[in-house]
Amino acid sequence: MQPESVTxxxxxxxxxxxEPPLVAVPVEATPAPSxxxxxxxxxxxxxxxxxxxxxxxxxxxxxxxxxxxRRNPLALAGGTILILMALIGLFAPLLxxxxxxxxxxxxxxxxxxxxxxxxxxxxxxRDLLSGIAHGAGVSLRVGLSATALGLVxxxxxxAVAGYFGGWTDAVLSRLIEIFQTLPxxxxxxxxxxxxxxxxTTLSIAIAVVTWPTVARLARAEFRSIREKDFVMAARxxxxxxxxxxxxxxxPSALPPLIVTASVMVASAILMESALSFMGLGDPNVxxxxxxxGSGREYLRTAWYMCALPGFAIMLTVLALNLIGDAxxxxxxxRSHEDRR
Amino acid sequence: MPTALxxxxxxxxLLQFAPGDAVDVLAGExxxxxxxxxAEMRARYGLDQPVLTQLWAYLSNLVHGNLGWSPRYNMPxxxxxxxxxxxxxxxxxxxxxxxxxxxxxxxxxMAAREGRLTDRLLSVLSLVFYSVPAFWIGLMLIVLxxxxxxxLPSGGAGTIGSSATGVAALLDKLRYMxxxxxxxxxxxxxxxxxxxxxxxxxxxxxxxxxxxxxxGLSERRILFRHVLRNALLPVTTVAGMHVGGMLGGSVVxxxxxxWPGLGxxxxxxxxxxxxxxxxxxxxxSSLLVIVANALVDVLHSILDPRVGxxxxx
Amino acid sequence: xxxxxxxxxVPAVPLLAVEDLRIGFGAHxxxxxxxxxxxxxxxxxxxxxxxxxxxxxxxxxxxxxxxxARIAPGSSIRFEGREISALSVKDARALRxxxxxxxxxxxxxxxxxxxxxxxxxxxxxxxxxxxxxxxxKARAVELLDLVRIPDPHRRVADYPHQLSGGMRQRVMIAxxxxxxxxxxxxxxxxxxLDVTIQAQVLDLIDRLRRELSMAVLLITHDLGVVAQWxxxxxxxxxxxxxxxxxxxxxxxxxxxxxxxxxxxxxPRLDDNFHYSDGPLNEIPGSISSVAGQVGCAFAPRCAHACxxxxxxxxxxxxxxxxxxxxxxxxxxxxxxxxxFHR
Numbered sequence: 001m002q003p004e005s006v007t008x009x010x011x012x013x014x015x016x017x018x019e020p021p022l023v024a025v026p027v028e029a030t031p032a033p034s035x036x037x038x039x040x041x042x043x044x045x046x047x048x049x050x051x052x053x054x055x056x057x058x059x060x061x062x063x064x065x066x067x068x069x070r071r072n073p074l075a076l077a078g079g080t081i082l083i084l085m086a087l088i089g090l091f092a093p094l095l096x097x098x099x100x101x102x103x104x105x106x107x108x109x110x111x112x113x114x115x116x117x118x119x120x121x122x123x124x125x126r127d128l129l130s131g132i133a134h135g136a137g138v139s140l141r142v143g144l145s146a147t148a149l150g151l152v153x154x155x156x157x158x159a160v161a162g163y164f165g166g167w168t169d170a171v172l173s174r175l176i177e178i179f180q181t182l183p184x185x186x187x188x189x190x191x192x193x194x195x196x197x198x199x200t201t202l203s204i205a206i207a208v209v210t211w212p213t214v215a216r217l218a219r220a221e222f223r224s225i226r227e228k229d230f231v232m233a234a235r236x237x238x239x240x241x242x243x244x245x246x247x248x249x250x251p252s253a254l255p256p257l258i259v260t261a262s263v264m265v266a267s268a269i270l271m272e273s274a275l276s277f278m279g280l281g282d283p284n285v286x287x288x289x290x291x292x293g294s295g296r297e298y299l300r301t302a303w304y305m306c307a308l309p310g311f312a313i314m315l316t317v318l319a320l321n322l323i324g325d326a327x328x329x330x331x332x333x334r335s336h337e338d339r340r
Numbered sequence: 341m342p343t344a345l346x347x348x349x350x351x352x353x354l355l356q357f358a359p360g361d362a363v364d365v366l367a368g369e370x371x372x373x374x375x376x377x378x379a380e381m382r383a384r385y386g387l388d389q390p391v392l393t394q395l396w397a398y399l400s401n402l403v404h405g406n407l408g409w410s411p412r413y414n415m416p417x418x419x420x421x422x423x424x425x426x427x428x429x430x431x432x433x434x435x436x437x438x439x440x441x442x443x444x445x446x447x448x449x450m451a452a453r454e455g456r457l458t459d460r461l462l463s464v465l466s467l468v469f470y471s472v473p474a475f476w477i478g479l480m481l482i483v484l485x486x487x488x489x490x491x492l493p494s495g496g497a498g499t500i501g502s503s504a505t506g507v508a509a510l511l512d513k514l515r516y517m518x519x520x521x522x523x524x525x526x527x528x529x530x531x532x533x534x535x536x537x538x539x540x541x542x543x544x545x546x547x548x549x550x551x552x553x554x555x556g557l558s559e560r561r562i563l564f565r566h567v568l569r570n571a572l573l574p575v576t577t578v579a580g581m582h583v584g585g586m587l588g589g590s591v592v593x594x595x596x597x598x599w600p601g602l603g604x605x606x607x608x609x610x611x612x613x614x615x616x617x618x619x620x621x622x623x624x625s626s627l628l629v630i631v632a633n634a635l636v637d638v639l640h641s642i643l644d645p646r647v648g649x650x651x652x653x
Numbered sequence: 654x655x656x657x658x659x660x661x662x663v664p665a666v667p668l669l670a671v672e673d674l675r676i677g678f679g680a681h682x683x684x685x686x687x688x689x690x691x692x693x694x695x696x697x698x699x700x701x702x703x704x705x706x707x708x709x710x711x712x713x714x715x716x717x718x719x720x721x722a723r724i725a726p727g728s729s730i731r732f733e734g735r736e737i738s739a740l741s742v743k744d745a746r747a748l749r750x751x752x753x754x755x756x757x758x759x760x761x762x763x764x765x766x767x768x769x770x771x772x773x774x775x776x777x778x779x780x781x782x783x784x785x786x787x788x789x790k791a792r793a794v795e796l797l798d799l800v801r802i803p804d805p806h807r808r809v810a811d812y813p814h815q816l817s818g819g820m821r822q823r824v825m826i827a828x829x830x831x832x833x834x835x836x837x838x839x840x841x842x843x844x845x846l847d848v849t850i851q852a853q854v855l856d857l858i859d860r861l862r863r864e865l866s867m868a869v870l871l872i873t874h875d876l877g878v879v880a881q882w883x884x885x886x887x888x889x890x891x892x893x894x895x896x897x898x899x900x901x902x903x904x905x906x907x908x909x910x911x912x913x914x915x916x917x918x919x920p921r922l923d924d925n926f927h928y929s930d931g932p933l934n935e936i937p938g939s940i941s942s943v944a945g946q947v948g949c950a951f952a953p954r955c956a957h958a959c960x961x962x963x964x965x966x967x968x969x970x971x972x973x974x975x976x977x978x979x980x981x982x983x984x985x986x987x988x989x990x991x992x993f994h995r
Contacts, residue, residue: 152642186588310473
């Protein structure tokens with residue numbers, strides 16, 4: 001199966017319109033591009049027809065970003081949660097000094113029953129709040145580094161494939177397809193089982209299973225952008241391939257990649273937590289997944305030990321996805337049109 | 341089939357990278373093993389041959405459907421996997437069907453109420469489904485439905501020692517399937533709901549829907565005969581691509597619910613450091629994905645006459 | 654005009670009567686006070702450029718306006734004497750595709766890509782007539798034959814992508830006339846087609862008009878189409894009717910500066926239709942934003958515009974031969990006198 005098939009079968013053939021639509025009037029603020037239609041025979045003269053503004057002007061660029069955020073309080077909430085989580089993760093060693101894996105109190109203290117341990121303690125007497133705070137740092141670190149690595153590999157391979165085309169593209173596309181066929185999580189389990197689990201190897205393993213998505217996207221973008229006039233111009237000026245790829249095409253290809261990146265961080269966090277839950281995480285750090293894993297045995301009596309860290313995962317991932325949605329709306333004008 | 345070959349080679353390479361081998365594990369478990377004894381076992385399993393020889397042996401074994409021998413289970417890996425496949429297919433199949441039905445349903449409702457409160461609430465809900473870790477929601481469902489309410493079993497694939505047959509056996513099985521199926525499908529419900537929403541809204545704006553309206557068709561008929569069928573084309577394509585993801589997701593879900601499928605086997609293999617089995621599962625599930633993709637292509641050419649048809653125009 | 658066809662007698666109640674039609678999107682009103690009649694069996698053409706509101710007018714008759722559009726109170730669309738807005742949902746559906754058929758500009762996208770053309774024709778039939786699946790299929794083949802699709806028995810199982818644009822438009826026509834409508838609305842039916850196909854499709858529509866004795870409301874921006882096929886013409890500008898009349902006198906002596914401009918700007922107009930007197934080679938400007946503007950919408954582009962034109966919207970003058978014009982400046986004494994005596 002070709003990776004492109006998703007878009008290929010969209011039920012919407014482009015409308016070869018001979019006349020600008022009368023009904024769906026685009027909401028344009030500034031003078032719209034005039035549409036001059038050459039008509040054969042005895043016709044109403046081709047007169048420039050500006051689109052008619054119906055509702056307010058559509059803000060552009062930074063203004064549009066601001067307006068989107070204001071119109072979409074959920075994105076704002078997502079941003080707030082994410083910043084909060086990042087701060088907690090960053091300052092956990094200051095806020096909760098000491099090893100979060102150390103035994104500090106008696107076990108099985110329920111949340112809210114002891115002021116010294118507001119979220120209670122686990123089966124060994126480790127403080128849950130401290131664990132969750134330190135876990136935030138681990139989750140975000142793995143999420144960010146896995147995404148960064150995945151982006152570098154994916155954009156690199158996708159850019160080369162899309163830019164050069166030909167047999168380079170054929171070989172790299174095959175490679176992308178092979179890695180996409182391998183079931184992500186099974187592959188991840190295999191990789192982690194082979195390597196010694198640590199924050200670094202987890203990040204690398206997650207990047208290894210996520211890069212194909214980026215590569216596919218980057219390849220498609222580079223393929224279409226390399227045909228654009230400004231790239232042709234750069235080529236005729238004798239710019240090197242590296243320069244054209246990095247400074248001419250990459251900036252234009254960036255918006256969809258940024259949107260993908262935010263979703264990748266979210267899924268990397270989910271993958272890390274699942275691995276840690278199964279006991280395949282870094283044994284030397286506390287992670288949300290491993291906290292749930294160790295609480296699982298006591299699900300019947302002390303389910304809060306699983307519920308709380310899981311809630312933290314959900315909040316963080318949700319925040320990232322909300323931001324991804326907002327970014328998509330700001331950076332991807334086509335979907336912006338669709339949403340109207 | 342170059343894709344399949346590529347996957348085979350990756351599997352083999354990973355096997356080579358694996359630290360230690362099955363003999364080490366066995367020896368470790370036995371507690372006392374002499375160096376001679378271990379060398380003898382390696383020779384028996386062919387583990388002392390050069391890499392290329394091993395690759396050749398691996399490939400020729402594969403051609404005969406032989407994925408190797410699991411010293412731990414003391415049975416052929418192929419056999420081990422085949423025994424678990426039906427349970428895995430039942431679980432992932434049920435989850436896929438559930439995700440499609442609920443997801444498309446939610447998407448249709450959101451599209452019908454586009455921009456209104458229902459749409460917004462369901463959009464947020466689907467985003468929550470998309471963000472919840474499957475293993476966590478699995479545990480929380482157990483807390484609620486097994487521990488607190490006592491309605492459904494918390495694990496297993498059927499009542500042990502049950503002698504029920506026919507409908508009773510099926511119902512028993514279904515009771516065990518409910519929670520794992522829901523846990524596995526939530527993430528995909530979210531994906532299909534969002535996708536179905538967008539493609540329904542897009543399909544509704546199509547010219548042929550206006551034509552259908554100009555024929556005097558009822559809104560219901562327009563929805564089912566014209567909008568839905570066109571809107572579902574992209575959903576079916578994506579659903580086919582999710583088979584691999586679901587097989588991966590079932591590793592965690594089957595572990596939680598003790599469901600005796602491939603995922604659970606993968607977990608046991610990791611814990612037992614039985615890489616022959618683990619890579620056999622990777623290989624086998626990749627082949628399943630390839631088969632699923634081929635099936636989707638066939639399905640697509642049935643649903644969409646424009647695919648693979650002749651263009652007279 | 655079409656040979657020796659006798660102009661049908663004017664019945665007491667026109668088939669379709671549109672009065673003071675106003676369609677708004679929020680504060681904006683792209684159709685603001687349009688009225689015309691369509692008589693039994695005639696072809697009425699509405700001509701105007703993009704944005705003149707002609708397509709919205711057509712869609713409103715079918716009840717196919719986008720949901721954000723509002724028909725202002727006081728507007729009236731009567732079909733066979735019945736007010737369309739007062740019909741129940743069921744009756745309105747019976748009208749659509751039953752008594753009124755409609756074809757659109759884009760034959761490439763107007764057919765469902767995943768249904769055979771036979772099924773799409775049969776669907777229209779079974780919606781309005783108690784036919785069995787088999788009978789509907791047989792009738793669909795007849796209809797495809799009627800619209801001159803070659804080899805209809807085989808083509809009936811084709812999907813839209815297997816047909817050319819012209820053939821698809823024929824299928825659309827077959828769907829529209831399937832239930833023997835009294836009125837066929839054709840919204841720019843040939844705009845998206847090759848020039849060579851255009852005449853064939855219009856010819857087909859006109860033949861069906863006579864054979865099925867239905868009226869045709871032809872929406873177009875093509876003056877050539879109007880001259881050749883229409884019995885009467887309505888010229889629209891910026892959501893208003895600016896002129897109405899029969900094609901020959903209207904083209905021979907346009908009475909509205911906009912119509913005049915249209916004719917001058919048309920490059921290949923026959924000499925006898927040519928308005929050679931005026932200084933206009935093209936109409937300056939464009940249909941501007943109507944919102945907030947007072948007076949005649951054409952005034953900013955009009956060579957004859959005076960202060961009064963910019964302050965009040967000109968009334969529609971009813972002249973001889975059913976001629977109407979919404980501008981006083983070019984009306985000759987002869988027209989005025991005749992109108993006075995009427």
